[in-house]
Amino acid sequence: MIQLEHVTKTYPKASRPSLDDVSVGIEKGEFVFFIGPSGSGKSTIIKLLLHEITPNRGRVHVNSRDVTAMRSWKIPAFRRQIGCVFQDFRLLPNRTAYENVAFALEVIGKTKAVARRVVPEVLELVGLGGKEHRYPHELSGGEQQRVAVARAFVNRPLILLADEPTGNLDPDTSIEIMRLLDRINRTGTTVVMVTHDSNIVNQMRRRVIEIESGRIVRDQARGVYG
């Protein structure tokens, strides 16, 4: 599903690489944590998988496609197969929960009719039934993140990337979000999550890949934070 082969990424003006000769493979349907201290290079992996940046050396394969060699006009179609959730939710403040999710559908060419059918369903799935017409500022942090998850999942992507999705949430809310991601994972979606929340990693007992100074120092099935 996801293959990184000897990937090295050095940002311009950086003294050392963010990722240094990293190789890792992730199978379809896996749930993987990337952990490590700030600046260890774990968020760089998300950016590479989204083709927001390209590696200096090495290859990145997603859905058995070589992302590194992809032409720029193919990137939009590629990103439709990937859902993405961030620490800061990235919702549109002037749109309701429903409109935020529907927006993601409409801008990739789905009709309003499709949105009317699919959006309530996915909002129900993330536990926001009845709150469709609230604006982000009328929702709690956890609820906003649920909207973001709904938006990421509404296209039924093969892969869900989550970059510190619980970073702005209290522990209880974090666990609810993790249950949601776990449910999504059980539908067969591969989930890749970057975090430094040790509680969550320890509770979930999933595959843990630890990165330090751009190198993989641990790759453990059913691991803990360490």
Place this chain on the structure above:
Amino acid sequence: MRLKYVLSEVMVGLWRNVTMTVAMIITMAVSLTMLGASGLIYTQVNDMKAYYYDKIEVAVFLKPDITDEQRTSLEGALKSDPLVREVIYESKDQAFEKFQTMFADTPAVVDAVKPGQLPESFRVGLKNPEQYEQIFQAYSTREGVDQIIDQRNLLEKIFNILGSIQTMALVAASVMAIAALLLVGNTIQVAAYSKRREVAVMKLVGASNWFIQAPFVLEAVVAGLLGAIIGFGVLCLGKVFLLDGSLQELTKLLTPISWGKVLIMLPLMALAGSVVSSITAWVTLRFYLRV
């Protein structure tokens, strides 16, 4: 649906920043008016050339003491010259009659000239009026020829004046066009900034590049088209109030500018306005909406 979305985004975009939009449209309009005016002058000069060059004559004035023999041989030579279209002989009496009608308004001038004082001449029409130089060289030294005058010289002066007006209009059009381009670029930047959240989400969920960029480009195109329409309106007003109004005497002397020619300027200006603004918008987006 997508079209409706794009169009509504365009309208919202134009309203969001309405002062900038108005500034953009006005500079576009002024620039395109200048462009249209210079286009009109250009077609006008071409028309006048076609019209007057047909009527242009080279006047070969004869010396008072020319002999009949010299006159006949000169006429024969002119008539058999391949450069010459037609030759008309004008006697002293005919020259005097013509002179009387030309200056009928100023009797004092007419009185000052007596019949027989004006020289006789051959009025020579050339196949190509630009070949005057060759005629001059061939006939100016012939016996009995006093002087040769090319009427084209006078017209050239008028054309030169029109030409420099056209150049001025073009320079003004380009200067205003630069201002318009900068405004378009700036408007696009502001628009891209105010929609940065939407754009980020669109990129994230995989909206196609054209879909992200189309509202911005169309915003500039709509402004360009509105500018062209206003500019065209100004040209029409110019024709009604200047050419057909206060400058009527002058336009009668030149060939008149028809409505047809003014109308042709509309698609021309609209094309120039929309192409230039869309290219500017697109180039600006390359820098501010990296995909």
